[in-house]
Amino acid sequence: MILSCTGTSALKNNDSTWARWITTACDLFLSILLGFSLSSLINYYQQRKVISILQVSTEQIMSKCERKLKFNKHIPQKTLSEFVPLQPYRVIVIRQQRSPVIVNELIIEARKTNRFTIHPYDYKSSGDHYLEIEFLQQSSSSIIISIEIFHQQNLLFERIDDLLSIILHSSNMIYTWKDFDKNLIDYQSYQVFLNGDINQCHFVNVQNCFKTWYNTTFGHNQNCNQLLDFNDIDGPLCSCSHRPVKCPTEQWSLTNTIAYTFH
Secondary structure (H helix, E strand, O other), X not given: OHHHHHHHHHHHHHHHHHHHHHHHHHHHHHHHHHHHHHHHHHHHHHHHHHHHHHHHHHHHHHHHHHHHHHHHHOOOOOOOOOOOOOOOEEEEEEXXXXXXXXXXXXXXXXXXXXXXXXXXXXXXXXXXEEEEEEEOOOOOOEEEEEEEOOOOOOHHHHHHHHHHHHHOOOOXXXXXXXXXXXXXXXXXXXXXXXXXXXXXXXXXXXHHHHHHHHHHHOOOOOOOOOOOOOOOOOOOOOOOOOOOOOOOOOOOXXXXXXXXXXX
16 A cells, blocks of 8 residues: 555656646747747847838938939039130031032041041020031041031032931941930931931940049049049049039039030
């Protein structure tokens, strides 16, 4: 009887010990699970907070860039010193009343030239459209022509049509500022645009090349807040007065390019 009672007591003690171990293990597992859950929850909200801060910072930077761009667009051009060209040039303006004889002379020069620059521009006040073209020749002087776009069928129009067909030939190299819009409706009366030959032209957009060259040539000042080791990068932290472009996506206007490079 005594042994039976002792055995029963031992079994009860063993059961109690196992129960305590199981309870302790369950408590430990629940504590770990709870701690992991709390840690994950905290990390999640911290991550959300960091992301929110980064988004706000990015939006602030982009907003600053946009404000800077809008501000720069309304800044009047400063009084500039007289422009000194790298070589002499002759300007010829061709309007509707001009004699076709001068265009005949330009056709002769165009046949001897294989590199040109071309830039369309408009006079918003009058609504007139012009095509400005420079003959890049090896001679000591260059020729710049400004052609008024009109659609009156006469001898002058025909000679201009011939001139443009020679200049915009596929064998020539045409330098532009920004991508040249080949579908400009105001030019569709000319054969080179009308028959699609313009699509065979070799256009070279120098706008992006200029930005890289300018940033490499004219680096940040030593006291600039921008990273000095990255001169080719534009950023809103830049305080250099000689670098008006403050955003990586911003491009140089042709007006600022001339003003900051040649004056």
